[in-house]
Amino acid sequence: MKLTHLDENGAAHMVNIGAKPVTQREAVAQSVLTMQPETLRMILDGTAPKGDVFACARIAGIMAAKRTAELIPMCHPIPIESVDIAIEAVSETQVRVVSTLRCSHKTGIEMEALTAASVAALTVYDMCKAVDRGMRIDETLLLHKTGGKSGDYHAEGAAAR
Amino acid sequence: MKLTHLDENGAAHMVNIGAKPVTQREAVAQSVLTMQPETLRMILDGTAPKGDVFACARIAGIMAAKRTAELIPMCHPIPIESVDIAIEAVSETQVRVVSTLRCSHKTGIEMEALTAASVAALTVYDMCKAVDRGMRIDETLLLHKTGGKSGDYHAEGAAAR
Amino acid sequence: MKLTHLDENGAAHMVNIGAKPVTQREAVAQSVLTMQPETLRMILDGTAPKGDVFACARIAGIMAAKRTAELIPMCHPIPIESVDIAIEAVSETQVRVVSTLRCSHKTGIEMEALTAASVAALTVYDMCKAVDRGMRIDETLLLHKTGGKSGDYHAEGAAAR
Amino acid sequence: MKLTHLDENGAAHMVNIGAKPVTQREAVAQSVLTMQPETLRMILDGTAPKGDVFACARIAGIMAAKRTAELIPMCHPIPIESVDIAIEAVSETQVRVVSTLRCSHKTGIEMEALTAASVAALTVYDMCKAVDRGMRIDETLLLHKTGGKSGDYHAEGAAAR
């Protein structure tokens, strides 16, 4: 087993996907933000109208997905076919971002999903940092992926979510 | 207290920093990756020459810092003056990314530091995902910041790191 | 009838084009600039050699077309196959920009055509604003489109142009 | 009087602003969209929840402002200090986008304001085009500007708005 992004000399390269077949791909990733309960109430309530904080984060995540290959050096450019970002409060102090991406291509779309979730979470941080600098982002991980030679993947315990 | 990125109608806007003085700013942020011990050994050992995985992640983090204002909708463009990304194994299964950024500007550089740490961590994920799809990124948070009207900030427990 | 860019909760998403067939697409869009007659003469005559104002606007439009998916949040990245930008004086005070784009893809290329025409027009504004700040851009609209499930479209009166 | 973006040979160049003083600048620009009354009702009413169409357009405009120098060839990069985008229905068939930008720099921020208004308007078009392909964008123009050697500018009739 080896890290395919490194050649025989250990030099980073963008691996050749030319011989791989085009298959339908899907990837679902998440990030979880933890904040003060007052911060979350402010987002959900009147003062900080929920609309625009979450709308802004969703849009930032969608736009970041399209720029994944510019950010992650060894990623291939991918013709993304859909992006959905769901953001919801999952407790009094936590917000969960889930991104779902699809494409038909020779390589997977996991990095796009992880980038979308991360940037959406960072955007929530940005919009609330003036009132809660101690917010943190955890559990950025791949929940599912389907398509491609390596087959399907489901994170342990992800079904329960 | 209110979310300054939203105006009186709850619409997102880029807040006016025109009247703020230019001050020297620093921000330090981190992300922590957890992976299989074999994955980390592969990064540190021969097969997966450490050089390029961490070099690639450091460079990706530095380059992402410069694009923060393109990714995070309400961020101001900032003339970044320095970026350092340190990446090291902190246990048999964990890698910690710490980013340190500086600028002289009317607004802070926290989002740049958080973006740099996040993208560096995502790059490690990308380069190792073929052997360990279950890697996860946690503890993306601001460790310190200095400069600006809101004063200094030190994450609780951050000194101990 | 509904706005497909919004899901059942009203949240913006990038719609799934995965099941749509690849078809040959074309879109033609325009923008019309109105300016002082002296400004237009300056562009067309000696002092403001026509070559570079219109050349610069054409090139800006072509390059902007390639960045449409970065600018318009819900647009899919598209493998553009051709871009033509025609710019000509249509009266003593008006310049018309017409962009023609083609691709073979699962979704249409109208936004690329509209973005190309708009940015070309903005570039003419930029290059002449020092002498005529009151220039304006009107009639930014889709003239024709062909290809795709929704079929052909021709703007009313567009044939007459 | 001459076009300052062209040198003595008519070649486009980015003019030298090195000797100009830094002054506080503001620019206000607009674009007006005309659409079918059903389309506008759909945006404002239930089916097409107003929140995200206008939120998405506002965010797209803010983000586009930050990329003006990448889109308009002869524009200087500018440290934008604030961006506000207001979008509102002004009749049964018209939506008006007004962008207000500020910076402290050696050159003005008009192109950023015009680009922000244009891209916000294009985003509304994109999100509604499936139901109304005949939408059009008019009256993209500079309403006001202040700061800089050339002094203040107010579009004729703009005060009445």
Next chain:
Amino acid sequence: MKLTHLDENGAAHMVNIGAKPVTQREAVAQSVLTMQPETLRMILDGTAPKGDVFACARIAGIMAAKRTAELIPMCHPIPIESVDIAIEAVSETQVRVVSTLRCSHKTGIEMEALTAASVAALTVYDMCKAVDRGMRIDETLLLHKTGGKSGDYHAEGAAAR
């Protein structure tokens, strides 16, 4: 014979590749840097650990390849399938960068290869300019290309390299 990037009026346009078949393409390009022998020793030896100068240049070249269509006005966006950048000292004063790119598309990938080699070489310059401002880059050229209607191409003397 004519320059296909110009239309019948001499205006630049992005040529229509819609009717061309998709074929497997490869392009190999190079750039050669000449520097002081002390500079090259510094890169290869201890003081200037070879790892990161060449790693940084390789990564910069790979990332630049993905942005070719943003930089070169008439280039089509291309779904790049692989990028390899090899950098090695070829004499006491010279470093050679060789880029190899592949795609399956309707147009060739030569510009991506040339851009990758050029930006990798510029990155070496950047990282060493503090000690050797007189470095220069020569012999930026296409070594080989295969695929496409125009057939294979091998630079004269390139076999000997």
Next chain:
Amino acid sequence: MKLTHLDENGAAHMVNIGAKPVTQREAVAQSVLTMQPETLRMILDGTAPKGDVFACARIAGIMAAKRTAELIPMCHPIPIESVDIAIEAVSETQVRVVSTLRCSHKTGIEMEALTAASVAALTVYDMCKAVDRGMRIDETLLLHKTGGKSGDYHAEGAAAR
């Protein structure tokens, strides 16, 4: 003497320019293209109207200068104040690109000048490659620089140009 872009461990970082004074900077760089005499005639004559090949290359160079910090990993973002690109035939087979850039900043503008010249030259290659694939780019080097602590620099023999 050491490579300032590498820290004490050889890791690449963006050096801290925070303590450096702002000074007026200028950098002049060049690239030289060699081509078949027929290719150059075609550019200069009727068939390949000179206007747009050189206009396109000039504009590409100006726009690339503004993106230098995105392309060259360790470059700081710089508020460019002017860009001039001159392109002229210097023999029957050679075209010389000279870029002149200025800024007032804490670090120099040499990389912007070199990037502008390189991308302008690559654009000429792109627009002529259909008729002359063997074109090459040489002598990409810094001609002059002024400003900054390291003082002025003039390439040997550059005065004679």
